[in-house]
Amino acid sequence: MENLKDKKILIVDDEPEIRLMIERFLRKEGFFRVFTAEDCASALSSCRRDKPDIAILDVMLPDGDGFSLLSSIRQFSDMPVLFLSACGEDEDRLLGLGLGADDYIVKPFLPRELVLRLMAVLRRVYSSPVTDHLTVFRLGEQTIDLDSAIVRNNQQELPLTAKEHDILVKLYENQGRIVTSDALCQAVWGDDSYGYENTLMVHIRRVREKIESDPSNPIHLLTVRGLGYKLLVKENQ
Amino acid sequence: MEGIVRILRRFVATTIIVSLFLLIFNFILLGSLVFKEINQKPSPEGVVKEVAESVVMEEDNYIIGEQVVKLLQDNQAWAMLLDDNGHVQWDYHLPIDVPRSYNMIDVAKFSRYYLMDYPVYIWVHKDGLVVVGYPKDSYGKYQLNFLSDWVRTLPLRLLWLLLLNVTVALLVSIVIGTRLIRGIRPLVAGVHSLAKNEAVQLNTKGIFGDLAQSINAGSAILQDKTTALKTRDEARSNWIAGISHDIRTPLSMVLGYSSEMEDNSDLPKEQRYQAGIIRRQGEKLRSLVSDLNLVSMLEYEMQPLHLKCVRLSVLARQVVVDFFNNGLGNHYDIELVLTDEAVGINGDEKLLLRAINNLVQNSVRHNPQGCKIILETFLDKDRAQYHLIVRDNGRGIPQEQLSRITELPYSLNRRRSIQQGHGLGLPMVARIAHAHHGRLNLSSDPDKKGLEAVLEFPLQLKNKTGE
Numbered sequence: 001m002e003n004l005k006d007k008k009i010l011i012v013d014d015e016p017e018i019r020l021m022i023e024r025f026l027r028k029e030g031f032f033r034v035f036t037a038e039d040c041a042s043a044l045s046s047c048r049r050d051k052p053d054i055a056i057l058d059v060m061l062p063d064g065d066g067f068s069l070l071s072s073i074r075q076f077s078d079m080p081v082l083f084l085s086a087c088g089e090d091e092d093r094l095l096g097l098g099l100g101a102d103d104y105i106v107k108p109f110l111p112r113e114l115v116l117r118l119m120a121v122l123r124r125v126y127s128s129p130v131t132d133h134l135t136v137f138r139l140g141e142q143t144i145d146l147d148s149a150i151v152r153n154n155q156q157e158l159p160l161t162a163k164e165h166d167i168l169v170k171l172y173e174n175q176g177r178i179v180t181s182d183a184l185c186q187a188v189w190g191d192d193s194y195g196y197e198n199t200l201m202v203h204i205r206r207v208r209e210k211i212e213s214d215p216s217n218p219i220h221l222l223t224v225r226g227l228g229y230k231l232l233v234k235e236n237q
Numbered sequence: 238m239e240g241i242v243r244i245l246r247r248f249v250a251t252t253i254i255v256s257l258f259l260l261i262f263n264f265i266l267l268g269s270l271v272f273k274e275i276n277q278k279p280s281p282e283g284v285v286k287e288v289a290e291s292v293v294m295e296e297d298n299y300i301i302g303e304q305v306v307k308l309l310q311d312n313q314a315w316a317m318l319l320d321d322n323g324h325v326q327w328d329y330h331l332p333i334d335v336p337r338s339y340n341m342i343d344v345a346k347f348s349r350y351y352l353m354d355y356p357v358y359i360w361v362h363k364d365g366l367v368v369v370g371y372p373k374d375s376y377g378k379y380q381l382n383f384l385s386d387w388v389r390t391l392p393l394r395l396l397w398l399l400l401l402n403v404t405v406a407l408l409v410s411i412v413i414g415t416r417l418i419r420g421i422r423p424l425v426a427g428v429h430s431l432a433k434n435e436a437v438q439l440n441t442k443g444i445f446g447d448l449a450q451s452i453n454a455g456s457a458i459l460q461d462k463t464t465a466l467k468t469r470d471e472a473r474s475n476w477i478a479g480i481s482h483d484i485r486t487p488l489s490m491v492l493g494y495s496s497e498m499e500d501n502s503d504l505p506k507e508q509r510y511q512a513g514i515i516r517r518q519g520e521k522l523r524s525l526v527s528d529l530n531l532v533s534m535l536e537y538e539m540q541p542l543h544l545k546c547v548r549l550s551v552l553a554r555q556v557v558v559d560f561f562n563n564g565l566g567n568h569y570d571i572e573l574v575l576t577d578e579a580v581g582i583n584g585d586e587k588l589l590l591r592a593i594n595n596l597v598q599n600s601v602r603h604n605p606q607g608c609k610i611i612l613e614t615f616l617d618k619d620r621a622q623y624h625l626i627v628r629d630n631g632r633g634i635p636q637e638q639l640s641r642i643t644e645l646p647y648s649l650n651r652r653r654s655i656q657q658g659h660g661l662g663l664p665m666v667a668r669i670a671h672a673h674h675g676r677l678n679l680s681s682d683p684d685k686k687g688l689e690a691v692l693e694f695p696l697q698l699k700n701k702t703g704e
Contacts, residue, residue: 015486017490018486018489018490021489021490021493021494025493025497028497086482086483086485086486087482088485088527088530090541090543091541106485107485107486107488107489108485108486108488108489108491108492108493108519108523109489109492109493110492110493110496110516111493111496111497112496112500177558177562178558178561178562179558180551180554180555180558181554182548182551182554182555183555194548194578194579195579224558224561226554226573227554227557227558227561227573228554228558
């Protein structure tokens with residue numbers, strides 16, 4: 001993980017204060033190879049000269065827009081790019097992402113948010129796939145391994161069916177939060193999933209039989225009446 | 238097109254009725270005007286009959302009555318009585334050039350035509366033949382001869398006459414009508430296009446040229462106004478978008494440094510607390526700016542809609558779950574009453590989610606003491622509208638504010654009231670409903686307590702637009 005902080009970052013923004021602020025935050029977070037540029041021309045020359053590993057681009061620049069800058073960069077480099085824009089419209093966002101940007105952050109932003117998203121992109125692009133972790137968590141007595149779709153306890157290993165696996169993944173992604181039955185159905189059966197609520201109940205019961213010690217009185221996979229389900233994961237156990 | 242056929246049908250019917258009426262009227266005129274003076278009263282036949290009846294033998298002399306004499310005088314006529322041998326037995330003012338004796342051939346000749354150019358009329362008398370002569374050139378005598386076949390088939394022929402007349406009238410009216418319609422059709426199309434606010438450019442030649450010119454002028458004015466209105470709306474919306482854009486960069490700095498100070502453990506607690514206040518206010522400003530932008534885009538119909546089939550019940554559930562997940566206090570009680578869940582409307586999921594969220598947020602924010610909130614969805618009885626109701630039993634809104642609460646804040650009509658929010662929430666909901674061809678109805682019944690917000694959406698827009 002530490003080597004991510006070695007990555008070279010290019011910041012392109014026409015506002016000197018913004019450049020200064022972002023650079024400051026990044027240095028504080030431990031990044032030390034930070035370059036800045038104020039327009040497309042200097043950004044392009046910096047790209048060729050410094051060979052940054054990731055770029056944070058503003059959309060509105062004095063000599064062009066970030067979208068065309070991204071296209072120019074793409075002609076010689078496949079480095080990940082984040083847009084940081086004051087244009088929050090859906091169209092701009094979609095245009096940016098459609099051009100191959102890795103993320104699109106709308107100003108005003110919180111520094112923590114920027115750093116987290118930057119790290120996420122860096123991890124996705126530069127981390128070796130091995131470190132991209134198996135999702136294994138404990139629920140009381142059982143250990144749930146989402147990658148191999150297996151529930152383990154002291155005595156045995158129980159395999160999870162594909163649907164049960166999908167349900168658990170969705171619940172685990174939103175652990176501690178209520179997930180509506182609509183969202184669960186959509187995660188399992190896709191967009192046109194109306195009418196699967198009863199089937200979902202059956203699957204939930206089967207999941208409980210595997211992960212709960214007393215399936216009739218669940219303590220991990222809770223029903224929130226009329227709304228959906230909630231998975232409680234106590235990490236410290 | 239249907240309208241044009243209707244016009245043509247009426248035109249033809251009217252023409253036929255008019256021509257029939259004209260035919261009947263002509264017959265009446267023929268009888269009353271043309272043939273009125275075909276002969277004067279009394280008719281020659283009448284006169285001769287009267288003369289014949291009044292000529293009587295009295296003491297070897299024929300005499301006639303005073304009245305008959307007067308009648309003959311009035312008609313400037315003369316009279317005579319011929320016996321069986323053709324000799325004049327009696328006469329009255331017999332002209333000198335008229336012979337006093339006739340043979341059978343003479344009688345046969347004048348009985349049909351003229352006697353020495355005098356139009357004469359005859360009547361049988363018991364002693365012979367009474368002849369009454371009128372002055373020369375006073376009457377024309379014509380002979381009418383008909384085949385009896387002809388007379389028998391006369392009614393049929395008259396019927397044919399009538400039918401032919403009707404046919405000609407029909408043909409003429411269709412031809413004229415079609416030509417007229419051909420002239421009118423572009424005008425009709427033009428007026429229809431005007432109603433749809435489309436640009437119209439008609440050919441100004443032909444009999445309806447001035448009308449076409451007026452329609453063109455009307456269209457041009459309409460288009461100009463639409464363009465001007467659109468330009469102005471665009472300018473306004475762009476202005477707000479520009480301002481919100483320019484606010485974002487300085488706001489980034491405010492948020493960035495304040496949150497950095499808040500997290501800085503080297504600073505005293507007091508300063509970090511104050512930095513937190515600055516950050517929270519900055520975030521408030523951020524949501525205000527983006528809401529303002531969204532409302533202005535909706536107001537000027539510049540917000541693009543990403544339409545798909547959306548089930549409002551799903552969104553309602555999602556909104557409630559989001560509130561619970563984000564730590565809604567226990568003093569709020571949210572109940573869902575969802576029916577007709579399978580029914581979807583054609584809408585923008587993000588915007589509709591935002592609308593429902595705003596309504597619930599509104600109930601939560603204005604009732605900090607806690608309240609019960611009920612979300613209800615149902616299809617109305619005639620299956621044309623889908624309803625979503627957000628109802629609370631909280632403080633409600635005073636009646637006098639209710640009608641203006643969906644107007645934009647800062648506008649002349651809406652007085653600034655003391656409120657926790659920025660006042661864009663309900664106007665945004667109303668505009669989102671409007672963008673979906675639906676509406677927002679707010680009611681606050683003082684008896685029942687609380688506020689009721691009803692969102693109504695037409696079912697499946699795409700049926701109408703034919704997408």
